[in-house]
Amino acid sequence: MSEYIIKNGHVFDPTQGIKGDKKDIAVKDGKIVDKVGSSAKVIDAAGKTVMAGALEVHAHVAGPKVNAGRWYRPEDKHFDSHKKPGITRIEGGKSIPTVFKTGYEYARLGFTFAMEAAMPPLYARHVHEEIHDTPIIDEAALPVFGNNWFILEYLKNHEVENTAAYIAWILRQTKGYGVKCVNPGGTEAWAWGLNCLTIHDPVPYFEITPAEIIKGLIEANEYLGLPHSMHLHQNDLGNPGNYKTTIDSLKLAEGIKATNNFGREQVLHSTHLQFHAYKGTNWGDFESGAKEVMDYVNKQKNLTIDTGNVTLDETTTMTADGPFEHHLHGLNHLKWFNVDVELETAAGIVPFIYDPNNAVFASQWAVGLEIALYAKDPMRCFITTDHPNAGPFTRYPRVYSWLMSKKVRDERLNSFKKADKVISATNLANMDREISLYELAAMTRAGPAKCLGLSKDYGGLKPGMNADIAIYNINPDKFPSSGPEIEKAFANVAYLFKSGKICVEGGKVVDMGHKETFWVDAKVKENKQVMHDVREKFLRYYSVNEANYPVPESYAPHQHIISVDATKA
């Protein structure tokens, strides 16, 4: 494989504390190395910004729910679906791009890894088919557990060991990466026409509460010592007054310590926190609760979060939070998709327009930015749009421009039709903080890599790490001052190296790389009880035979297995 030397770039790497110093980066055999020979190809990065490849910690980019969004929203891709010159295929879709466009766009933005945030175990094959077809970036997927009948039954009696054994079994069946929990108990309650809006609302029939589910899943996750922590979408998403339920949920992690061999320190990752940080009792007296929520997060070192920034676009909401999607459909009357996934989960989809003229949406925009600006530790706060829920991931450059420039964000804030209302309901107007390039590297590289248990290979530029490198046309000494300039620079990398190969050059995709699918193989003690329960549930309830359930190797031909030994736990 080729050798490269990236010369004279301004390097930002929180894993080594490098804050924009001019430094050469050497690449050999897909890894970053100390030095290379004189025949190495020279990449001139003078006047440019060099960072590790970015990691997406939470996005909905592959699988049945995403694809249902694609087929029920042909209008999302109609005006932009011609073949462009070069090696790329047709790139269709704005909020729910094709798998090809998903890979190209992440690469152009400087990303080399993405986590699919919600995999229904029963449809894991579909998730892996799409992951396999998404070029360039490495990916993994989190199976959902928060409304799974096995889990509800085990955790009702606080059987952590059985829960862990079942999680390990599911990870192996689905080639899954970790433990996702969406609206714990609420999605199962939805099958009864109900919901769980606090962590103490009982789940019908199962007689368990969301609090017991959350705590039990955190404990099972640490019992196994998985690379990633429990990954939570809290109850009562999107409703005024929900910040209390959010803090109640986060408090469940108090006193639990991370147990793993991957350098991960958090035991709970709380996702798209913007949607969970609202005060008030209705949309009339709504106020931002970002400060209250972030004050708590800042104190608790065993938590990480991602923002879920509203980008003010037309987009497509999609979540395993079935009751929430029904609620949204009631608000905007747009088409609603709903599906029940047998014993495991559910999903809903509704198109959504975050109209900047609407005070509620403009306030949500402000809350998302506040979350990031209140974060004291950029290694524990990651930027997401919960793609495509709060906006498409392709808007990251715009989100960065709002976070990195007070001028750009105030221009947006003050030009809202209902600016007065937004300013009085939120704190954003009083916030002066501007996220630096170094902090951005923590929020988008080193932080998410550590949170996902991937910090050995990802998120930094230390020798020995993957040669995943993004070079931007940004001179830190002359940081662009206008929003469009900042956006343009972050939207099109000058170069993207993926595993030592140049995949994007001058914003143009030039190589499809060699993507890998990550999953976690957790070994546990033989557990006859769980295997008996599995057999019985397949015989009695599942629509498929147990033998047809696992994802075969052929669905993930380029798999990267992370092994975990929990037999001595």
Added chain:
Amino acid sequence: MNTVTLTVKKQPELYLECENVNTDAFAGKKAADIAKLGAYQGKEILTLGDFFTITGEAGATAADTKIIVNGDCTKMKYLGAKMTGGEMIVNYACDMYTGSWMKGGKLTVNGDVHSFCGLALAGGEFTINGNAGNYLGAAYRGDWRGMSGGVLRVKGNAGSDVASFMIGGEMIIEGDVDIHLGTHMEGGKIILKGNANRRVGGQLVKGEIYVFGKINVMMPGYKPVGEKEMEVDGTKATFVDYLGDLGERHPKRKGETVYGHLYMKK
């Protein structure tokens, strides 16, 4: 106003996407520049010059430009789509998306148009002197934002799903339509001079539909509330006023529920 004349000299093997055949794309260009404009055939990009003989030149703006298209256009899509001003005349039948997303100006087709024409029309006048296919003046597939302005007139018949999701503007069909006229309508006005098959105004929230002929099978969600003397598209007549669709949600204004109206000529 300057005139550009296009004459079909070669038929596309597949279908030709004429997204660049409109007054806006031509504005400020001479024949030679227009010939260089791109046109997709499948995944290949070709030029208008490959398929048309082009004479004349455009005005400085769309509003100062007139386009005349001669020859068989049955395999040409997007003619006049998205135009904002000026005038365009197509002297033959044409394919889908003709006159779709128009914002202004005048488009006339002296022939039939296929399905999915006049989609989400927002302004201007679109006249079809032949028949139209299905989904005339409807929303694009999957979309909920249909025709919102302008005037769309068909001299002949139209197919099914005409004016789905209409939210504004006026559509006149001088002949008959098949099923599903004005489904999901939430504003605007449809005048049907001929007959309709069935399911007129299904799930209609707001808006007005005038029917001069007969509806084969009426929707159950419409209730007669009286008669009205009106002049509609130049004809004075008595109409029976039906409120509907009673099975659909309806907004309230000043405490009163706002219904849609279906007016049937007596």
